[in-house]
Amino acid sequence: MNTDTTATRGRSPCSLHQIGVMCGLAAGAWLGAAEAPTKLVTMGFSPFIISLGMVAGVFVARWTVPVALKGTAFVLMDLKEKPHLMVWAILAGMLWAVANTLTVFAIRDVGLSIAFPLWNTNSLVGLFWGWLLFNELRGSAAKDWSKVIGGAAAIVVGACLLAYATQHPTGTGPSHAMLGILAALGAGALWGTMYIPYRKAYISGMNPLSFVTVFTFGELGTTIALGAVFHGGLSNLWTELAKAQPAMFWLFLGGFCWVLGDLFQQYAAKHIGIGRGIPLSNTNQLWGLAWGALVFGELAGLGVDARFLVIGGSLVMIAGAVSISLAEAPASEQASWKKAMERECTRYHMDPARVAAVLRGEESPGNTPLKRPWWEIAIVLGALAIFIWLGLGATRQAIDVNLPWMLVLTSVSIVFLVVCGIILWRRTRFS
Amino acid sequence: MKDSILKSILTDLHFWVPVVVLIAGITLLFLLG
Numbered sequence: 532m533n534t535d536t537t538a539t540r541g542r543s544p545c546s547l548h549q550i551g552v553m554c555g556l557a558a559g560a561w562l563g564a565a566e567a568p569t570k571l572v573t574m575g576f577s578p579f580i581i582s583l584g585m586v587a588g589v590f591v592a593r594w595t596v597p598v599a600l601k602g603t604a605f606v607l608m609d610l611k612e613k614p615h616l617m618v619w620a621i622l623a624g625m626l627w628a629v630a631n632t633l634t635v636f637a638i639r640d641v642g643l644s645i646a647f648p649l650w651n652t653n654s655l656v657g658l659f660w661g662w663l664l665f666n667e668l669r670g671s672a673a674k675d676w677s678k679v680i681g682g683a684a685a686i687v688v689g690a691c692l693l694a695y696a697t698q699h700p701t702g703t704g705p706s707h708a709m710l711g712i713l714a715a716l717g718a719g720a721l722w723g724t725m726y727i728p729y730r731k732a733y734i735s736g737m738n739p740l741s742f743v744t745v746f747t748f749g750e751l752g753t754t755i756a757l758g759a760v761f762h763g764g765l766s767n768l769w770t771e772l773a774k775a776q777p778a779m780f781w782l783f784l785g786g787f788c789w790v791l792g793d794l795f796q797q798y799a800a801k802h803i804g805i806g807r808g809i810p811l812s813n814t815n816q817l818w819g820l821a822w823g824a825l826v827f828g829e830l831a832g833l834g835v836d837a838r839f840l841v842i843g844g845s846l847v848m849i850a851g852a853v854s855i856s857l858a859e860a861p862a863s864e865q866a867s868w869k870k871a872m873e874r875e876c877t878r879y880h881m882d883p884a885r886v887a888a889v890l891r892g893e894e895s896p897g898n899t900p901l902k903r904p905w906w907e908i909a910i911v912l913g914a915l916a917i918f919i920w921l922g923l924g925a926t927r928q929a930i931d932v933n934l935p936w937m938l939v940l941t942s943v944s945i946v947f948l949v950v951c952g953i954i955l956w957r958r959t960r961f962s
Numbered sequence: 963m964k965d966s967i968l969k970s971i972l973t974d975l976h977f978w979v980p981v982v983v984l985i986a987g988i989t990l991l992f993l994l995g
Contacts (some may be wrong), residue, residue, distance in 0.1 A: 614967065615967050615970065615971055618971055618977065619977070619980070622977075622984065623980070624981045626980060626983065626984055629984060629991060630987065632991055632992060633990065635995040636991070636995075660979070664979070710993075713990060713994075714990065717986070717987055720983060720986075720987070721983060721984070724979065724980050724983040724984075725980070727976055728976075757991070760995075761995055766991060794987040818974070872988060877969050878974065879967065879970055880966075880967075933986070
């Protein structure tokens with residue numbers, strides 16, 4: 532499997548571990564940046580509507596980005612080769628949507644400061660499933676275990692400190708506290724379990740771009756179904772959505788940033804596994820905090836103690852990310868990954884040599900370039916037109932932003948996008 | 963999808979773990995709602 536440490540075709544000097552780590556960190560930056568546009572949405576809409584608006588933006592972007600990067604013929608060929616994985620992609624989308632809805636109830640009942648650290652345990656759940664079902668960390672030395680588990684735990688602890696330091700009174704009574712805690716833990720369990728389909732797909736050689744194309748159907752379908760249930764029917768849901776149209780551009784923009792972050796998360800899960808990749812991408816809280824504090828001035832009223840907690844929590848989280856980054860899977864662990872891959876090949880009649888080549892970033896379905904039909908341009912232009920149309924109808928939100936910091940954070944996110952994108956392309960051709 | 967693949971899916975632990983967790987999540991959601 533990922534037994535190589537250097538580029539095999541002279542495209543990039545980075546190892547797959549280094550690429551996976553970079554993707555995990557880029558995922559954190561973009562998932563964090565996705566929170567920024569949604570902050571521009573003034574209050575007054577139900578959380579379901581905000582979630583649905585964002586998921587609709589995600590749906591548009593999730594069709595467009597794979598088409599732009601690899602083309603529909605590639606995606607369809609990949610899906611045709613591994614049709615069974617469509618079941619897992621849909622399942623993953625459904626798990627995401629239910630978890631996301633649970634967070635609405637968790638925030639309502641116990642507030643974000645308590646709920647966030649609870650559902651942030653999803654990385655530990657993912658780590659457990661990675662070990663149990665996909666042989667991750669098996670065959671590793673004790674120091675590798677401690678780097679990964681210690682790093683993941685540090686990221687969760689850092690998240691707790693940040694959430695505690697930045698907590699705001701929610702005005703909700705304690706009467707529903709237990710249900711709120713259950714909802715937050717449930718969201719963590721669902722998101723952590725969602726990484727089973729991710730890893731399943733990638734050790735079977737599926738391309739992340741193909742996976743997210745199917746994933747988004749499960750995600751959007753379940754979000755619409757849950758929105759309709761909790762709004763008393765589809766017609767009520769559409770009425771509410773229409774009211775939210777002036778804010779829809781910001782939600783779509785948040786959804787678009789989220790897709791970029793999610794794609795990097797998928798590549799991280801592919802190249803370094805869910806045990807290492809997911810905790811790294813969970814550093815998104817650090818980026819969300821940076822946007823909130825530096826651009827929107829959310830921490831202006833914070834006391835000295837709370838500021839120390841924010842700095843401490845951030846440092847603990849960074850230390851956790853560094854620890855995981857240094858825990859490259861040794862040959863003995865990669866041999867365990869290979870066994871998991873071979874088990875999938877046997878069960879679903881796939882060619883192990885071909886799958887192994889895809890996992891090394893050396894081959895993808897139909898290695899020869901596929902012809903791009905004209906209507907792929909129409910799909911990309913159509914998505915662009917939707918964004919422009921929503922942008923023309925968007926209302927300027929009455930919220931102060933620090934422009935210099937906004938430019939700095941945007942620039943850093945774009946640097947992550949460009950550098951990681953180029954390295955991924957040169958080393959793996961986005962395979 | 964071929965029957966043999968369908969059978970492989972339905973006897974795969976990797977399928978049932980997410981399904982059970984999903985059902986538990988939906989149940990919890992309706993209890994909360």
